[in-house]
Amino acid sequence: MVTERVKEGFAEGVATAPARRPSRLKKRIKGSVTGWLFILPMVFGICVFTLYPIIQSLYYSFYDYNMTSRFDFVGLGNYIEIFSGDSDMPKVMANTLLFALVNIPVTLCGSYLLALFLNANLKGIKAFRVLFYLPCTMPAIVSGIVWSYIMRYNVETPGLFNQMLAAVGLPMSRFFYADNFSAVASIVLMNLWSLGGGTIIWLAQFKNIPRQLYEAAEIDGAGAVRRFFSITLPMSTPMVFYNLITNFIVTLQFNGTLTFAPNTGAGNGNATLMFGLKIYLEAFRRTNMGYACALAWVLVVAVGLVTALLFKTNKWVQYDN
Amino acid sequence: MTTNQKQKIRSNAVKGVMYFFLVLIAVILLFPYVFMLNRGLMSNEWILDSYMHYWTDGLHFSNYVAAFRDGGYGMPLVYSIAVCAIVFVSTPFASMLAAYAFAKLEWIGRSFVFSVMMVTALLPGIVTQIPLYVLYNDLGMTNTLLPLFLPGIFFSGAMNVFLTRQFLMSVPREMEESAKLDGANALVRCFVICMPLCAPILIYLGVSAFIAAWGDYLTPSMYNNSTDAPYTLAYALYDMTGRETNSVHPEWIFAAATITSLVPTILFTVFQKYLIEGVQTAGLKG
Numbered sequence: 001m002v003t004e005r006v007k008e009g010f011a012e013g014v015a016t017a018p019a020r021r022p023s024r025l026k027k028r029i030k031g032s033v034t035g036w037l038f039i040l041p042m043v044f045g046i047c048v049f050t051l052y053p054i055i056q057s058l059y060y061s062f063y064d065y066n067m068t069s070r071f072d073f074v075g076l077g078n079y080i081e082i083f084s085g086d087s088d089m090p091k092v093m094a095n096t097l098l099f100a101l102v103n104i105p106v107t108l109c110g111s112y113l114l115a116l117f118l119n120a121n122l123k124g125i126k127a128f129r130v131l132f133y134l135p136c137t138m139p140a141i142v143s144g145i146v147w148s149y150i151m152r153y154n155v156e157t158p159g160l161f162n163q164m165l166a167a168v169g170l171p172m173s174r175f176f177y178a179d180n181f182s183a184v185a186s187i188v189l190m191n192l193w194s195l196g197g198g199t200i201i202w203l204a205q206f207k208n209i210p211r212q213l214y215e216a217a218e219i220d221g222a223g224a225v226r227r228f229f230s231i232t233l234p235m236s237t238p239m240v241f242y243n244l245i246t247n248f249i250v251t252l253q254f255n256g257t258l259t260f261a262p263n264t265g266a267g268n269g270n271a272t273l274m275f276g277l278k279i280y281l282e283a284f285r286r287t288n289m290g291y292a293c294a295l296a297w298v299l300v301v302a303v304g305l306v307t308a309l310l311f312k313t314n315k316w317v318q319y320d321n
Numbered sequence: 322m323t324t325n326q327k328q329k330i331r332s333n334a335v336k337g338v339m340y341f342f343l344v345l346i347a348v349i350l351l352f353p354y355v356f357m358l359n360r361g362l363m364s365n366e367w368i369l370d371s372y373m374h375y376w377t378d379g380l381h382f383s384n385y386v387a388a389f390r391d392g393g394y395g396m397p398l399v400y401s402i403a404v405c406a407i408v409f410v411s412t413p414f415a416s417m418l419a420a421y422a423f424a425k426l427e428w429i430g431r432s433f434v435f436s437v438m439m440v441t442a443l444l445p446g447i448v449t450q451i452p453l454y455v456l457y458n459d460l461g462m463t464n465t466l467l468p469l470f471l472p473g474i475f476f477s478g479a480m481n482v483f484l485t486r487q488f489l490m491s492v493p494r495e496m497e498e499s500a501k502l503d504g505a506n507a508l509v510r511c512f513v514i515c516m517p518l519c520a521p522i523l524i525y526l527g528v529s530a531f532i533a534a535w536g537d538y539l540t541p542s543m544y545n546n547s548t549d550a551p552y553t554l555a556y557a558l559y560d561m562t563g564r565e566t567n568s569v570h571p572e573w574i575f576a577a578a579t580i581t582s583l584v585p586t587i588l589f590t591v592f593q594k595y596l597i598e599g600v601q602t603a604g605l606k607g
Binding site for chain 1: 346356360372373421423434437438441449458472474475476536539542543546555575585601
């Protein structure tokens, strides 16, 4: 056994000589067999469930396809429809942008502040970290149901929030039943209850900041506020950047209104109709498969552009550790 | 001495204020959850009262039995458990197999396959979901539970494979050397020697895959939306809230919703060490 291994090693050493190159390639191919066998299931999975559908969806996007009777080539027709024909689209774009511009800063800042608070050196703080996270363990469909009761708008049987508003003498709000921008605002309000999810990553980032920095600052006489702005905040910028990108990608695909907003998530007067939901409804409610695929590809390009733009402008991120 | 005492009083006051706010925020954050718990325990008259009550009128645990026996949530619960059990096992195994190939084996095309895999992580899911519906439909797999777990058996997701690979790379080579000398093949080295060492990350992957499948109403709403198809608990909640039995018995919705929420809550509380660590490494490495 041992002598064989030595021989093998010897052969490998000799193989570097130019004359024996073909046999070395052979050896590499032979050595690759195990690796290929290991990766085969994954490659099969990626090909069948990811790569094939991606190509297929690009192909469908040039067709008017409804899975039963129609399969007509329309060229760029679907894409032209998105940008100039579809009367829903201006509203969809406005809602998605508004939601992204309000929701992302609010969730990032909110969870950051919460994490600063949870980073305090207090007895029992760990229990609070778990408590603050618990609302995030509620599945989206359940919180959709619960929130549709909490924010219910009905003059005879008002939901909890409207009961509270009435109790302090304020007019009732329609929340996500509204047909204007306040519908999107109530989704942002609802999202505040899942801030605990974001704090976990911030807390990990805080733990990674070297203690010596704080000690040095304290010796220099820097106060708590100064320490935050010159150490904690700059040292968290890589994480801010990561969260910004992932939040953008998630927000552009958001279709969670499906679980609580009226009209299968589109809201009254399309007040909560956003890009992700629009694709879902076109594909799975109206079976406009070709058109939905074109929309999905617009989303892919948008995600790519936003990511590239963020990477281009990431000079403010401090990658020094 | 007096300044010292003053300081102590001040720091105690600061601590008091902080605890006050911590408790206040906890109460606010937990109020929807407690609302759900309460509504699942209400009597039928109380929940149908024209005034929306927050607190329950008693502990009507019989709602849970009724919801799953008469409310139509029984079979979905069974299907949910079946799908989640499969995903709970398949995700760590599939991740381990692929990650071992990337971290420990040499083969031609490794870096190419790896970069293709990582690119798939950036793709919006909806791009693949529409043609997959057509594919499943052609294969007769719509309105079955197969689309909920079949893809994951082969490819568990780029991030999962990536995290397992990172973990495996920190496992020293010597751990495998003696087994290699004893003639153990790669499969044995992967699953008998390396897999137990990767337990923390694999537990994270398995439990979070379970929680994700448990709460997933979207995939079933795409691929099995026919009324006689088997569907999971999350989809039952999504689909049945509009049905008549539920407007007569809204307490059943909330009883089923309570069970649907308690499972991930308990899993999180039990496995919080692994889950928090997993989420943190996923965030920091990404």
